[in-house]
Amino acid sequence: MNCHPEVCRSGIATANSCEACWVRRGSVCAALSSDELAVLASLAQKAEFAPKKALFLQGDRVVSVFNITSGVVRLYKLLADGRRQVIGFALPGDFLGLARGDAYDFSADAVDHVSACAFSRADYTALADAKPNLLRQLYDFAAHELALAQDQMVLLGRRTAEEKVICFLLRLQERWARIEGNASVMVPLPMNRQDIADFLGLTIETVSRTFTRLARDKTILNVSHGVRLMNPDRMARIAAA
Amino acid sequence: MNCHPEVCRSGIATANSCEACWVRRGSVCAALSSDELAVLASLAQKAEFAPKKALFLQGDRVVSVFNITSGVVRLYKLLADGRRQVIGFALPGDFLGLARGDAYDFSADAVDHVSACAFSRADYTALADAKPNLLRQLYDFAAHELALAQDQMVLLGRRTAEEKVICFLLRLQERWARIEGNASVMVPLPMNRQDIADFLGLTIETVSRTFTRLARDKTILNVSHGVRLMNPDRMARIAAA
DNA sequence: ACGCGGCATTGATCTACGTCAATGCGCGGC
DNA sequence: GCCGCGCATTGACGTAGATCAATGCCGCGT
Numbered sequence: 001m002n003c004h005p006e007v008c009r010s011g012i013a014t015a016n017s018c019e020a021c022w023v024r025r026g027s028v029c030a031a032l033s034s035d036e037l038a039v040l041a042s043l044a045q046k047a048e049f050a051p052k053k054a055l056f057l058q059g060d061r062v063v064s065v066f067n068i069t070s071g072v073v074r075l076y077k078l079l080a081d082g083r084r085q086v087i088g089f090a091l092p093g094d095f096l097g098l099a100r101g102d103a104y105d106f107s108a109d110a111v112d113h114v115s116a117c118a119f120s121r122a123d124y125t126a127l128a129d130a131k132p133n134l135l136r137q138l139y140d141f142a143a144h145e146l147a148l149a150q151d152q153m154v155l156l157g158r159r160t161a162e163e164k165v166i167c168f169l170l171r172l173q174e175r176w177a178r179i180e181g182n183a184s185v186m187v188p189l190p191m192n193r194q195d196i197a198d199f200l201g202l203t204i205e206t207v208s209r210t211f212t213r214l215a216r217d218k219t220i221l222n223v224s225h226g227v228r229l230m231n232p233d234r235m236a237r238i239a240a241a
Numbered sequence: 242m243n244c245h246p247e248v249c250r251s252g253i254a255t256a257n258s259c260e261a262c263w264v265r266r267g268s269v270c271a272a273l274s275s276d277e278l279a280v281l282a283s284l285a286q287k288a289e290f291a292p293k294k295a296l297f298l299q300g301d302r303v304v305s306v307f308n309i310t311s312g313v314v315r316l317y318k319l320l321a322d323g324r325r326q327v328i329g330f331a332l333p334g335d336f337l338g339l340a341r342g343d344a345y346d347f348s349a350d351a352v353d354h355v356s357a358c359a360f361s362r363a364d365y366t367a368l369a370d371a372k373p374n375l376l377r378q379l380y381d382f383a384a385h386e387l388a389l390a391q392d393q394m395v396l397l398g399r400r401t402a403e404e405k406v407i408c409f410l411l412r413l414q415e416r417w418a419r420i421e422g423n424a425s426v427m428v429p430l431p432m433n434r435q436d437i438a439d440f441l442g443l444t445i446e447t448v449s450r451t452f453t454r455l456a457r458d459k460t461i462l463n464v465s466h467g468v469r470l471m472n473p474d475r476m477a478r479i480a481a482a
Numbered sequence: 483a484c485g486c487g488g489c490a491t492t493g494a495t496c497t498a499c500g501t502c503a504a505t506g507c508g509c510g511g512c
Numbered sequence: 513g514c515c516g517c518g519c520a521t522t523g524a525c526g527t528a529g530a531t532c533a534a535t536g537c538c539g540c541g542t
Contacts, residue, residue: 077395080482085395098384105388132373135380142383143339147346149390154318154326156397157442161529193490201398206529208491224538241321402499434520444500449521465508 017041021117023069023093026178028137036131040119043127047118049110055096058107064118065097071114072190076198077106086199088148089172089191092179095141097121112190156201164200165210166235169220169227185229258282262358264310264334267419269378277372281360284368288359290351296337299348305359306338312355313431317439318347327440329389330413330432333420336382338362353431397442405441406451407476410461410468429467 018037024030029040047066049055055066055073073090087106090096096116099105128135155167169187177183189196197207211227214220219235221228229235259278265271270281288307290296296307296314314331328347331337337357340346369376396408410428418424430437438448452468455461460476462469470476 077391079395079399083399085398087391087394098387100381100384100388106391129373129377132370132376135373135376136370139376139380139383140341142380142387143341146339146383146387146390147341149387149394150318150328150347152394153328153390153397154320156394157326157439158320158324192488198398203530204490205492205531209529212491433518445520446501446522447499450499453521 018044021069023067023179027067027093028095028134028141029067031137032131032133036133039127043119043123045118047116049114049116051110051112053110053114055108055110055114055116056104058104060104062097062099062102062104062121065095065121065124066119067117068092068094068096069115069117072111073108073114074111074191074195075106075108084198085201086195088145088152089195089199091175095138097124098138098142098145111195161200161202161206161210162213163238163241164202165196165207165214166219167239168196168200169229170232170235170239173229185232186223186226187229188226190225259285262310264308264420268308268334269336269375269382270308272378273372273374277374280368284360284364286359288357290355290357292351292353294351294355296349296351296355296357297345299345301345303338303340303343303345303362306336306362306365307360308358309333309335309337310356310358313352314349314355315352315432315436316347316349325439326442327436329386329393330436330440332416336379338365339379339383339386352436402441402443402447402451403454404479404482405443406437406448406455407460408480409437409441410470411473411476411480414470426470426473427464427467428470431466 018024018029018032018041019034021027021029029037032040045064047064049071056062056064058077068090070092073094073096074086075088075090075096076084076086078084089111090108096108128138151171155164159167172189173183173185173187176187191199193204193207193211197204200207202210211220211222215222219229219231221230259265259270259273259282260275262268262270270278273281286305288305290312297303297305299318309331311333314335314337315327316329316331316337317325317327319325330352331349337349369379392412396405400408413430414424414426414428417428432440434445434448434452437443438445441448443451452461452463456463460470460472462471
């Protein structure tokens with residue numbers, strides 16, 4: 001479960017070749033022409049982050065933007081008293097750096113080992129201004145993220161703990177499927193229970209209890225760094241409710 | 242409190258003139274050149290909606306996009322069993338129609354009397370494709386909305402009922418201030434308690450109790466369709482926590 | 483093979499908020 | 513000017529999920 005071949009292999013086949021980048025389809029750099037990709041490649045810096053290392057912190061000046069090529073990134077905000085809300089997990093193909101203004105308004109750190117393409121923000125915005133293609137992709141990505149955020153609001157505001165966990169698993173399954181090209185009942189969960197709790201607006205104990213209850217009634221099977229969906233239909237029914 | 246002159250007067254001074262539109266500054270049509278505005282004006286249709294009338298419903302095909310020129314619009318999603326999450330309130334100057342795909346994924350209806358500029362979606366996307374200016378504005382607006390949505394996630398997932406209500410009031414105050422050009426301790430609340438509850442992930446009773454508790458300890462004063470902030474400092478301190 | 487440290491699980495109890503049920507009240511219609 | 517309706521408030525009580533406190537377990541380094 002640790003090593004999904006599609007996910008673990010480097011996103012970039014040869015140094016600074018965007019054409020060969022396997023996350024390009026489904027990423028913000030999809031639908032760029034060959035010569036545009038060449039420009040992009042010349043600006044790209046390969047970056048690697050060990051587990052728990054920060055890509056950036058809330059309040060940092062935005063110097064770089066990132067395309068994730070492998071691994072999972074945790075995006076979160078902290079309240080002054082330490083309460084944390086995870087606002088999302090960035091997966092391969094996701095773009096980081098939509099921040100308005102010149103400071104990040106959330107923090108991002110690597111859940112597992114993360115590889116990313118880094119661009120200077122100045123270069124990237126210049127490119128976006130020059131290439132309406134790319135701007136259009138960024139716009140679509142932002143609108144997509146917004147739709148996800150709105151779904152998450154419904155989840156946080158109006159769903160029970162069990163529904164939250166089930167929706168979380170189904171949505172993650174779908175995102176992995178989009179990345180790997182085929183849906184699987186094995187859902188990798190590289191993040192820990194605390195991350196999931198902070199994403200769903202629950203405590204770690206409630207998340208844990210919900211997982212064991214779902215496992216007890218054979219809806220899921222807990223495996224080492226993930227979960228196997230044993231009854232996706234039932235889950236879909238609960239998520240639809 | 243019902244009639245903020247800035248808010249109640251029509252957004253458009255003369256029919257189909259975007260140049261004279263008072264919400265333009267701060268809206269998505271800001272920063273368009275004079276001739277671009279002329280094109281925009283030729284495409285605009287003035288639309289009016291009585292209280293509770295739908296601008297569109299979740300699942301409707303996207304035929305129009307809107308710029309709100311006066312009034313307040315409630316944006317919400319429903320679960321199959323009737324639970325409702327209000328995902329936002331659109332105020333004068335706000336743009337509606339970022340929906341991905343060709344169906345709306347949320348519903349929008351008028352809280353009070355609403356005036357809007359309607360554009361055919363096809364015209365609007367064509368214009369955006371032709372004018373990178375406008376696309377850039379749309380992108381910025383989407384990124385701004387995303388930032389708001391992320392703040393709302395923190396609120397929904399990690400804040401107490403009292404904090405939720407206080408943050409709600411302060412954020413609304415700031416948005417009105419941006420629209421009217423000056424901050425006021427009088428915060429109009431055209432939406433009802435149920436709307437506020439569904440926005441904050443609470444019940445109407447909890448919202449009501451929280452308002453009366455805040456009024457009892459002189460933090461706010463309840464007035465007919467709004468609230469007067471009597472102790473903004475204390476509120477800011479709680480919101481910051 | 484052992485022990486240690488981080489994470490996850492489990493149980494007992496507490497509480498913020500939800501639910502249910504009246505009651506109040508302002509506003510618009512007649 | 514009164515009535516009725518939709519919204520808001522208030523109170524009594526219930527509960528999902530939080531909190532507090534062990535205990536279990538797995539992987540990793542020595």
